[in-house]
Amino acid sequence: MVKQPDPARRSERSRQAILAAARELVSEVGYAKLTIEAIAARAGVGKQTIYRWWPSKGAVVLDAFLALSEAGPEGSMALPDTGDVAADLKAVMRATVAEFADPAFEGPIRALNAEIINDPALAAQYREKLAGPVDEAKKERLRSAQRAGQLAADADLDLALELLYAPLYQRWLLRTGPLTPDYADALAEAFLRAMRPAR
Amino acid sequence: MVKQPDPARRSERSRQAILAAARELVSEVGYAKLTIEAIAARAGVGKQTIYRWWPSKGAVVLDAFLALSEAGPEGSMALPDTGDVAADLKAVMRATVAEFADPAFEGPIRALNAEIINDPALAAQYREKLAGPVDEAKKERLRSAQRAGQLAADADLDLALELLYAPLYQRWLLRTGPLTPDYADALAEAFLRAMRPAR
Amino acid sequence: MVKQPDPARRSERSRQAILAAARELVSEVGYAKLTIEAIAARAGVGKQTIYRWWPSKGAVVLDAFLALSEAGPEGSMALPDTGDVAADLKAVMRATVAEFADPAFEGPIRALNAEIINDPALAAQYREKLAGPVDEAKKERLRSAQRAGQLAADADLDLALELLYAPLYQRWLLRTGPLTPDYADALAEAFLRAMRPAR
Amino acid sequence: MVKQPDPARRSERSRQAILAAARELVSEVGYAKLTIEAIAARAGVGKQTIYRWWPSKGAVVLDAFLALSEAGPEGSMALPDTGDVAADLKAVMRATVAEFADPAFEGPIRALNAEIINDPALAAQYREKLAGPVDEAKKERLRSAQRAGQLAADADLDLALELLYAPLYQRWLLRTGPLTPDYADALAEAFLRAMRPAR
DNA sequence: CTGTAACCGAGACGGTACGTCCGGTCTTCAT
DNA sequence: ATGAAGACCGGACGTACCGTCTCGGTTACAG
Numbered sequence A, B, C, D: 001m002v003k004q005p006d007p008a009r010r011s012e013r014s015r016q017a018i019l020a021a022a023r024e025l026v027s028e029v030g031y032a033k034l035t036i037e038a039i040a041a042r043a044g045v046g047k048q049t050i051y052r053w054w055p056s057k058g059a060v061v062l063d064a065f066l067a068l069s070e071a072g073p074e075g076s077m078a079l080p081d082t083g084d085v086a087a088d089l090k091a092v093m094r095a096t097v098a099e100f101a102d103p104a105f106e107g108p109i110r111a112l113n114a115e116i117i118n119d120p121a122l123a124a125q126y127r128e129k130l131a132g133p134v135d136e137a138k139k140e141r142l143r144s145a146q147r148a149g150q151l152a153a154d155a156d157l158d159l160a161l162e163l164l165y166a167p168l169y170q171r172w173l174l175r176t177g178p179l180t181p182d183y184a185d186a187l188a189e190a191f192l193r194a195m196r197p198a199r
Numbered sequence E: 001c002t003g004t005a006a007c008c009g010a011g012a013c014g015g016t017a018c019g020t021c022c023g024g025t026c027t028t029c030a031t
Numbered sequence F: 001a002t003g004a005a006g007a008c009c010g011g012a013c014g015t016a017c018c019g020t021c022t023c024g025g026t027t028a029c030a031g
Helices: A012-029 A036-043 A047-053 A057-071 A085-100 A103-118 A120-147 A157-173 A181-195 B012-029 B036-043 B047-053 B057-071 B085-100 B103-118 B120-147 B157-173 B181-195 C012-029 C036-043 C047-053 C057-071 C085-100 C103-118 C120-147 C157-173 C181-195 D012-029 D036-043 D047-053 D057-071 D085-101 D103-118 D120-147 D157-173 D181-195
Strands: none
Touching (some): A012 A036, A012 A057, A012 A103, A036 A047, A036 A057, A057 A103, A057 A120, A085 A103, A085 A157, A103 A120, A103 B103, A120 A157, A157 A181, A157 B181, A181 B157, A181 B181, B012 B047, B012 B057, B012 B103, B057 B103, B057 B120, B085 B103, B085 B157, B103 B120, B120 B157, C012 C036, C012 C047, C012 C057, C057 C103, C085 C157, C085 C181, C103 D103, C120 C157, C157 D157, C181 D157, D012 D036, D012 D103, D036 D057, D057 D120, D085 D103, D085 D120, D157 D181
């Protein structure tokens, strides 16, 4: 039986230093050139302290970003709900397009996604901790539209979300095309046509 | 000025051995644990011979798979066209679902996608050589449907393709949900609702 | 001022466990691969308990062997004295040769000697606790021979002891030659020639 | 089968840099604190280049000193031979005492001896390359004395050498007593008594 | 009889070095 | 004069221990 470390004795100071160092270094050198050794050195921490608590580089970086979002206000997740689904969705999609253009956001998220592709465990964590809450907020907005009779009441919301976001996400991730506000609008419109309630 | 190698003198025997070794090793140990050193050893080739002709590990692997598909018959790319768009699309989507479940296919494609995320040059090559022809065949089927009045004549086919495939692709790549024949059908139906011609 | 531990509160149980573990581990893995950590684990003791009471790995091992010899009967130290110096010395030298061939003896003593070479403090302890009493017994036998007129009365006993033992010891320690009963005899004879009383 | 490096392609420049660095560092920090990493850094060499050609730290240091003595003039090995054995031996022993007092000599030789105790392979190399030639020179002087009728013609020269040097060597190595010119003289005299030709 | 001060087992911590792997460059030799 | 073979420098890997440092718990002496 393998000896497991005791979380009760974990040094919070070290944990914070490591996550901060990871965040800084990802920004400075990029994910691919990030090394455990550099994180440890920057954090003023022994390498073993990283290996003790994280299984991989990806896990550290994921945690580093999780820590950021957990620090943020909880209520900030809710999407706009003016009653006009079309307008609300277009606004959200345009905001997403803008967000994806931010270089500070781009690097780490790309890196994390690349890692996730080959690491199911990391993927699960990512879904649960980062994607999950956001998706739930989005679904909530769609449910509101369903109640308002603007979307089909029997729509599969998982598929709906994919229909709405996957094209945008894929275009960004694989750089298969330009991300413009017009594209955001067109996507929202196609989505609404697909999900319109039956007459 | 940097000395460029002369492609005319390139050893075809070495090129084939390297691509074959790359393909084998990706299957055996996965892309992440693949090393230039191992490819060279397996191919019975000096490392320099790899570095001389390819800029990165990703480029070798990409070439390895390109070589495979180029070997295949050119005409095999066309999609079924029975006149029934709904049936044809469902068949294609179900086939795609099945293909994604094949472990021999899964590993290398995942790896390539992971690499592409962080390497724009590789991404461009991938689009041009692998994704491009396939996408063109798909668009051709959609144009046929447009001519038959089954899809909106003014639809943006790039967006259409994304609407149809991105949800499936993303679900597979990021493992955000199960890939089933029912899912394939639902996706095709949602796509058709979104792209139906206006009355 | 540094806090000194209070010997009165020392756990005898821990002390014994540590010494026993040290002895076992030296036999099992050799001195060079012996670690404080392993001793602590084997003894079921915290590392600090070792560091509290011993300054170095060498000190622990030395103590471990001191504890052994202290446990032995005190009187057993005396050398045979039949009145025939030549016979007595040859017997003792042959016994020493045999002892040096015992693998259980060989490992730890080699290790201790290697350590002693680079650690004067350890050397002093070794001389005082282990070598000293033995040397004294040997000198006692030589004095007896002096009284019997078999050795020069004015001989320097320190040098005498070295003349008798150092060749044997060095041959063993540095493996510069075979240790045989004949060699033991030849050494004893040379010694007697060198130390014979003047006429 | 393990791949062996090809000595023909070995970099002489690297070899020299490594041996020089080893020599310098042994002097500066002592053998115990000497690390492969530091040698590599000082020599401007990859660690692998050391591991490729030497099996252990001890082997590097031994080679470093071998390289020194090989550089020296070959004939310089002969011992003084004035015809007066007693005087010659005392001179040599006193010189040895002086040599052992030199700190630049002391550190590395102590270290090498400590290592040799636990490493038979190293011991064999040491005997062959360093001790051997010196011992041969000493034996030559003794043979000369035998021819002059000053030593027993049938004396075992290996034992003779040990009788003469081992006491001195042991006293120095294990620090069991002071090394003085008087001690050197006494040792030479005892040796001559033991080895005097029978009348 | 009870604090309270020490030792104790346990093990996390900042570090150093290990020995290995591989990246990318440079050199040698055979074809 | 290319290409295989592979040595080279460099640097990160993940592991093993170092010696120090808490952390509760458990004695055992002092008030």
